[in-house]
Every structure is written in structure tokens, then in C-alpha cells.
Amino acid sequence: MKKLAVAIDGPAGAGKSTVAQLAAQRLGYTYIDTGAMYRAVAWKALQQGKPVTDELIEEVVKDINVELEYKEGKTFVYVDERDVTGEIRTPEVTGIVSQVAALGQVREKLVDLQRQMGEKGAVIMDGRDIATNVLPKADVKIFLTASIEERAARRYKEMKSKGYDVDIDQLKKEIAARDKADSEREISPLVQADDAELLDTSDMSIDEVVEEILKRCR
DSSP states (O other): OOOOEEEEEOOTTSSHHHHHHHHHHHHTOEEEEHHHHHHHHHHHHHHTOSOOOHHHHHHHHHTOOEEEEEETTEEEEEETTEEOTTGGGSHHHHHHHHHHHTOHHHHHHHHHHHHHHHHTSSEEEEESSIIIIIOTTOSEEEEEEOOHHHHHHHHHHHHHHTTOOOOHHHHHHHHHHHHHHHHHOSSSOOOOOTTOEEEEOTTOOHHHHHHHHHHHHO
């Protein structure tokens, strides 16, 4: 069976990471969480203890070393050999990740790394511009989405389970603002590729979404 390159795009909170990881496990593929790579840059920028400006981010990305390691069904993220898997999921990182991802210098560095990973095949990669920009020749392309209400509800549940005090109306506003920023940025905006299949997960369980992805891979 051919080792496929699978590209899954979609807005924040659509559940891409969750279903991509599970589908990768079922296929025996490597899961590449591109969003985590941008979060890694955001995390390092925050570590500088200064106001996070575009200039600071561009300085940080010059010599950053981001590595992903997939083991025991989970993707571990390392920045300069330090495990930051949990630290890149804080609200502080989430708050600046769109700013980080909009910068050409950042995207150039990370896209190069992602393409190298994708060329080997047997990968599932998710993000905002995988099918349109990173892996335009991917064998399977899916645009995964859900309503803002559903995405906010999922995010609320996730943050609450981690002990964060969150407001669902605020989450809806943040998700809508992030959609706008991701869709309107000049470099590699969030759009559905012409040859990608739309999959709306608003009324679907995680297992149902995974099954739909596997069906397309078969």
C-alpha cells in the first residue's frame, strides 16, 4: 500500500490535532502537528521576558531548533532540546500564536522543516495552509471545520479540564478574531484548497470524524 501524505487544514478549535493523531495511530503514520511548531516559536518569544514584537519573534526564530518526536501515541515537542509539550498549550501562547504565524520569516523556516517531513510519506499533517502551501501535492486533502459555537464549547471543556478559569463568550470572540486573522493574513492565509474535501464536524463524534478520514485514505 502506498505511503500517503495526508493534509488536514481548518480553523482553530476544529479538532484537527485530535482526529489527525488518532487517524495516524490507526494507519501507523507519523503525525506532524504544525500548529505546535508555531506554538514553540511563540513559547520561546515569551521566554525572553520582553514585550512580544514582530522584531523579537524574528530574532528568536533565526536559531530556534524545533523537533517533533512521536512516541506512545503522542507527539512530543522540543525547543532547543527542551521538552515543551505541555508549556506550549497555555493561554499566553495561544494569545500570540496568530501573530507569530503571520510572519514570513517564521513561516519560511517552519515550512521548510514541514516539507522535509512530508516528502517521506506515511504522514498526516494538520494546520492552516498544508494543502495549499506546505504539501500542495498531498495524496489526501481535507478541510475540517465546525461552527464557532461548537469550537468554543470544545475549547471551554478542554481548558476547564486543565484547571483554567475561562468564559465561553470570551472564547467565542477569541475564536472569531483568530478566524479573521488567519483568513486575512497576507502570507498563506487559511483557505480551503480547490481539491480539498470539506468535512464539517459540528454534529460528529471524534470516532466518526476519524472514520471519515480513514475512508478517504483507503
